[in-house]
Amino acid sequence: MPDTMGDAPREDLPQAGATTVRETSTNETTQEQTDTAVRLVDAKGVRHPDPELDRWLTDVDAGTDEADATLLRLYSDMVTARRLDTEATALQRQGELALWPPLLGQEAAQVGSARAMRGDDFVFSSYREHAVALVRGVTPAQLTPVWRGVTASGWDPYTVGMATPQVIIGAQTLHAVGYGLGVLADAERDPGSVGDDGTAAVVTYFGDGAISQGDVSEALVFAATWSVPVIFFCQNNQWAISEPVRLQSPVALADRAAGFGMPGVQVDGNDVLAVLAVTRAALHRARTGGGPTLIEAVTYRMGPHTTADDPTRYRDAEEVASWADRDPIERFGAWLRTRGTLDDEAERRVREEADAVAAELRAGCIATEDPPALQVFENVYATPHAALDAERDTYAAYLATLVADAADAGTHGGAR
Amino acid sequence: MTQTLTLAKALNAGLRRAMADDPTVMLLGEDIGRLGGVYRVTDGLQEQFGPRRVVDTPLAESGILGTAVGLAYRGYRPVVEIQFDGFVYVAFDQIVSQLAKMHKRTEGAVTLPVTIRIPVAGGIGAAEHHSESPEAYFAHTAGLRVVSVANPQDAATVLRQAIACDDPVVFFEPKRRYHLKGEVDPDVDLTLAEPMDAARVVAPGDDVTLVTFGSLVGTALDAAVAASDEGISVEVIDLRSLSPIDHARVEASVRRTGRLVVVHEGPRHVGLGAEIAATITERCFEFLEAAPVRVTGHDVPYPPARLESHQVPDLDRILDGVDRVLGRVAVPAGSTTGSTTGSTTGVGA
Structure with a gap:
C-alpha cells in the first residue's frame, strides 16, 4: 500500500466562491478563474494564512522535523513526476514509446490530492495521472508498458489501490461511484470494520473536457443521490486537446456541484498545499457520511495533449508563458526556501533521486519485451470458453506453419 | 421443489x-x-x-x-x-x-x-x-x-x-x-445443470434442423407440429447461448438432416443467422442438401405495433422457410438464400 499522510479530522469544507457567468468570447480560457480559487501559497511563493484550510494542515505547519519531511516529500514527488514525464517524452521521441500524455504543469494538483489519501482508498483516474500513480505505489517501470503498446495496463489495481488508465473520457467516474457504493454496502454488512476515521473513500480524476460527458453528469447524480464517499477531482488544465474550457462550460466547473447537490470547491491546482488541504477536507467528509465533493483544481497543461499533438496550432505563446509564471514546483520551492525547509543540498538530493527514478523508468521501458502472439487470446474471459480456445489453437497451428516455413527456407522470421 | x-x-x-x-x-x-x-x-x-x-x-x-x-x-x-x-x-x-x-x-x-x-x-x-x-x-x-x-x-x-x-x-x-x-424447480443444483452455453434439442426430427432462441422457440415448436402434419420431421434447437454459440450441437443435427433453417426476430443483415449459416456451411458443407435458409426480421427499424406482425417471423413464415430449404417452393429471382418476404406466403399455412 502507498505511503499516505492521512487526513487530520476536521468538520466543514470550504465552499467555492460565488463565481458568476462572465462575458467572454468562446476562444477565451478561464484562467482568470484562479482569482476566485482557494490558494495558500501564491505564485511568488508567499504563504497566506487561511483559517478554513489551515485546520487541515496542522501537521505540516507544525515546524517540526516531521513537518519538514512531509513538505519536502511533496516537493520531491512533484520534481520526480516532472522528471519522469520528461524522460517518458524523450522515450517517445526516441521510438521506445508509441505515445505519451505529459502531465507537465499538473504536478501539484496530482501530488497534493494523492498525498491526501489513505492506503485503503481507491483511485479511478484518466490517463494523465502519472504522479497520482507514483504516489499510490506504481513503480516507474509499470508506467510505460501501456504507452509502449505491449499491454492495456501496467499494474494490478488491487495492489496499489488504483485502477489502470481509462482512455474513454469520463467513463471512470461511474466506476468510482459503484466502488463507493460497494464501500457503503461493506460498511453496512460489517459495521465493525469501520474505524473512528470512517470508511475508505474513492477519488476519481477527470479533466475539463470530461465535464461535458454524460457519464460524468450521471456519476455526479448517482453519487449525490446515494451520498457515496467519492471525490470528483477535476483537473481543469484549460484545454481538451484544442478546445478551451470555455467551450465546455460558461461557468466555473466547481459551480456545477450545487446543481447536483454537493459541495464544489475551486482550488488553485498549482498550489500543492491548498490542493492537499481541500482534498483532506473532502475526504474526511466522504468518510464520515457527508457524501461526495466536486473539486476543481485550476491548472494548466503546459505541454501538448499527447506527444502526437502540436499545441502551437491552437494557443498563444503568451498564454503558456503566463502560466509558466505560476509554475507549481518553483512556487512551492520558493516558499520552502523561505521557511528554511529547502536548501541547495536538499535540492541536489531531490534532483538526484528524480534522476534515479527516471533512469529506472528508462531501463524498465527499454527492457520490456513484446508479449508472445498467443497472449491476445488470454484473459478475454474469466471462465473457460471452448470456442475461443479453438480459435487460439487454429491460429497457433497457423503460426507453427510460419516457423516451419522459415526453418525450411533457412531464414529467421515466422511467428513473432 | x-x-x-x-x-x-x-x-x-x-x-x-x-x-x-x-x-x-x-x-x-x-x-x-x-x-x-x-x-x-x-x-x-x-x-x-x-x-x-x-x-x-x-x-x-x-x-x-x-x-x-x-x-x-x-x-x-x-x-x-x-x-x-x-x-x-x-x-x-x-x-x-x-x-x-x-x-x-x-x-x-x-x-x-x-x-x-x-x-x-x-x-x-x-x-x-x-x-x-x-x-x-x-x-x-x-x-x-x-x-x-x-x-x-x-x-x-x-x-x-x-x-x-x-x-x-x-x-x-x-x-x-x-x-x-x-x-x-428454482433450486436445482447448478453443478448438475446443463451448462449455460449449451444449445438444446427441444423437438427431435430428421428432415430439417430449425434453429432459434428466445421468444420464437415456441413458434418454432408450433411449426414443427404443423410440418409433421405434412409428413415433414423438423428438429428444433433452442440455442440458449448466443455467445458463444453451440455450433457443435447444430452441426450434429445438420449432419443428419442435411437442411438448416435459422429463425430470429432481429434483422437479417449481419444477424446471428448469418453467423450460424456460415459456420455450419464451413463445418459440414458436404452434408448439406440445400443452402441454409434464414427467416428473420426485415432490415428496417422495428415497425409500429400495427405492422409488427410483418416484422416478427410467425408460424407461416417459418413454415415457408422449411418449405424452401426442402425445395418445395420456387426461390424468387435475384435471391441466393431465399426470401423472407411475404411473396411466398400460403405455403404450409
Missing part, C-alpha cells in the same frame, strides 16, 4: 435464490424496488433483502452500468435490469468498452461478474424502442457472454448460472413469453 410458474415468476424465483445464496449479489435498475419492476420480475425482493441490495437507480442506463462495473470492481456481483431493450444503447460504452474489456485490460486482475437483464423482442403491441432484438451487437463483442431463455425452468436456472458466472453476461428475457407457464 417444483411449482407451476410463469416465466416472469421463475425469473423472480431465480433472483431470490441467487440473492439468498450469495450476499454479494445486488440488483440495480429503474423501478425495481417498491414497484418490483415494470414486469414485476423483482417483485418483493427489496422487501426481503432491503434497499441496499435491491437498489432503485436514477434514470440513466450508462450510470447504472458504470455503477455495476464499480461495484463488481469492489467485489460485488451486480444484476442490472434494463427496463426495455431499446433503452440499453445509451449504456453501450459502459458495456462494450468497460464491462466487456476490463478483464483483458487488467491482464486478468479484475473480474466483473455483472449480469445485464434485458427484456427483448416484440409482439406485444408496444411503443417505439420497446420491441427490439439487439443480440447481434452484444454477441459481436468479445468478453461478453450472451444468453436467451425461452421457458420458465431455463429462466430460473440460466439466470442463476449467469449470476454465478465470473464473466459479464447479457441475459435476454423474451417479454412476449413472460406469462408462459411451466413446471419450475
